[in-house]
Amino acid sequence: MWRQRLARAAALAASTTAAGLGIAHVLHAVLHADEHPSESTDATLLSFKRSAPQRTGTEAHWDQLLHDVDRPVVVGIAGGTGSGKTTVACAIAQRIGAESLVHISHDSYYRPLNHLPMQVRARTNFDHPDALETSLLVEHLRQLKSGAPVSIPMYDFATHSRCPSTTVVHPARIILVEGILIYANEELRDMLDIKIFVDTDSDVRFIRRLKRDISERGREVGAVIGQYLDTVRPMHNQFVEPSKRYADVIIPTGLNSVALEMVIARLQHLCAGPAKSGR
Numbered sequence: 001m002w003r004q005r006l007a008r009a010a011a012l013a014a015s016t017t018a019a020g021l022g023i024a025h026v027l028h029a030v031l032h033a034d035e036h037p038s039e040s041t042d043a044t045l046l047s048f049k050r051s052a053p054q055r056t057g058t059e060a061h062w063d064q065l066l067h068d069v070d071r072p073v074v075v076g077i078a079g080g081t082g083s084g085k086t087t088v089a090c091a092i093a094q095r096i097g098a099e100s101l102v103h104i105s106h107d108s109y110y111r112p113l114n115h116l117p118m119q120v121r122a123r124t125n126f127d128h129p130d131a132l133e134t135s136l137l138v139e140h141l142r143q144l145k146s147g148a149p150v151s152i153p154m155y156d157f158a159t160h161s162r163c164p165s166t167t168v169v170h171p172a173r174i175i176l177v178e179g180i181l182i183y184a185n186e187e188l189r190d191m192l193d194i195k196i197f198v199d200t201d202s203d204v205r206f207i208r209r210l211k212r213d214i215s216e217r218g219r220e221v222g223a224v225i226g227q228y229l230d231t232v233r234p235m236h237n238q239f240v241e242p243s244k245r246y247a248d249v250i251i252p253t254g255l256n257s258v259a260l261e262m263v264i265a266r267l268q269h270l271c272a273g274p275a276k277s278g279r
């Protein structure tokens, strides 16, 4: 009896892996088959494939995206502070064109801190996942995927709060979502069809951040250095760096890289519609 069950499990594992699904999916399919012994192996795999999300980063998943022409494709761009996420997102947006793409930043979803005195706001740990209202971003992505427009908060880094106005964003074929912590949240991660990580050395990132925070975010040198050592660096090591393992593509130098050109070519292909060969 156990030999029979093991043989069936092995056959299912082989078919599930061949379908481009990962080890977790293989195990679920095997468990499902064990709980429903009267189902044929093919029927089990088919019902499982219908209910399980496909693993991203596989050709099977890519083909699915290519053929679902009416559904937005959500592309994540993660990486440490100052790694070049916004720069990469803007480079992609420029090449794809405004009519096919919208760009959303997780930063827009920082929780407003107007209820706190300014000194307390400035000492907040903005690099912990709890600092962001990620559930609202998840809800907005669901709405965009279903074809509805959303009103995105506008965040003010100088006051650590949201502005009274919002930005209306309409659905598009490509939805770019960028942020340091977008792969640290499982629910958000599961909504991303393609996951990119911009991998830049920490010394370069710190120098860029120091210059940017002074020129664009109304900060002073001492405050930027203190924040970096107290919260930015430890949270990066705890949450951002480990989340790199979820990425489908790692862009090592940001702009002018082969990896970025490959991503842009693939996205242009997606926007052009399904391949004539029927792939």
Ligand SMILES: Nc1ncnc2c1ncn2[C@@H]1O[C@H](COP(=O)(O)OP(=O)(O)O)[C@@H](O)[C@H]1O
Binding pocket: 079, 080, 081, 082, 083, 084, 085, 086, 087, 088, 208, 209, 212, 253, 254, 255
């Ligand atoms: N590949 C690059 N080469 C040189 N400077 C860059 C590069 N990518 C980004 N920068 C600069 O570094 C700073 C931070 O980049 P940004 O894209 O805002 O990073 P992030 O969104 O990851 O915080 C900006 O001033 C930007 O112009």
Ligand SMILES: Nc1ccn([C@@H]2O[C@H](COP(=O)(O)O)[C@@H](O)[C@H]2O)c(=O)n1
Binding pocket: 080, 081, 082, 085, 107, 110, 126, 127, 156, 157, 159, 160, 161, 179, 180, 232
């Ligand atoms: N009020 C805030 C909110 C966030 N930050 C910092 O922003 C960084 C994320 O943005 P990047 O464009 O650099 O990726 C993050 O490291 C927070 O520390 C802030 O300083 N103040």
